[in-house]
Amino acid sequence: MEVQGKIKKIDETKTFGNNGFRKREMVVTTEEQYPQHLLIEFVQDKCDLLNNYQVGQQVKVGVNLRGREWVSPQGETKYFNSIQGWRIENLQAAAPQGNNPPVPPADQFEPAQDFNEEDHDDLPF
Template sequence: MTVEGKIVEKYDTQNIKDTFKKREFVLEYAENPQYPEFIKFELIQSNCEQLDSLEIGDEVSVNFNLKGRKWTDPQGEVKYFNSLQAWRIDKKTGGMSETPPPPTQEWAKEDFSKDDDLPF
C-alpha cells in the first residue's frame, strides 16, 4: 500500500529488545484538504534510518504493510492491535520522487549502439 502526505512528527528510535528496534512518525494525509488525517506509521530494524534524512514538513510517499496482532492479557482478555509498518519512504520534489526513474528503452538502445566492435 502507498500513501502520500507531509511528515508532521518524527520520534526517536526505540530499542525494544537487544535484537529489535522501531521508530514512529506521523504523516498528515489530506485526501480531503478540509479534513486532514494524521496517520502514525512505524519503521522497524534497519528501516528506522530512513527518517534520518527527512525533516518535519517534507512531502513524502510512504510504502507500508498493514499488520494485525492478537494478544491475550494476563486476565485472559483477548485484544487486537493494528499497525502500519512502513518499509520505504521517498521524499517528493516538485511532484516527483527523488528516486530516479529507470532508463527508457530509447536510452538503452542508444547506449548499446555505441559499441561498434560487437561481433553480431
C-alpha cells in the same frame, strides 16, 4: 500499499529489550478533505530510512498493515493494528534545470572589485 502526505513528526530511534529491537515512529498528515494523522513505524534497519527527512516534507511511504492478537491474563482477547513503513520517497522533486548550471544564492557571490558605473554593457534594457 502507499500513504502520501506531509511529515508532521519524526521521533528518534528507540531500542527495546536485550536483543536490541529498534523502532522509529513518524506521523504523516494526509492532504484530503478530511486529513488523517497516521502514525507509521519503521523497525530494525528501516529506522535509518528516516535520517534524511524533516518535518514539513511531502512524502510517499510504502507501508504494510500489521495486526496481532493478545490474550490478557484474565483470558480477554484484544486486537492491535499498526502501520509499518518499509520505503519512503520525497515528493518535492527539484525544479528542472535544463542546460543551465544551478545558480548559487546571491549572498554567495563575491562583490565585484573593479565595477565602474560608466562601463558600457550590451544588455537591451
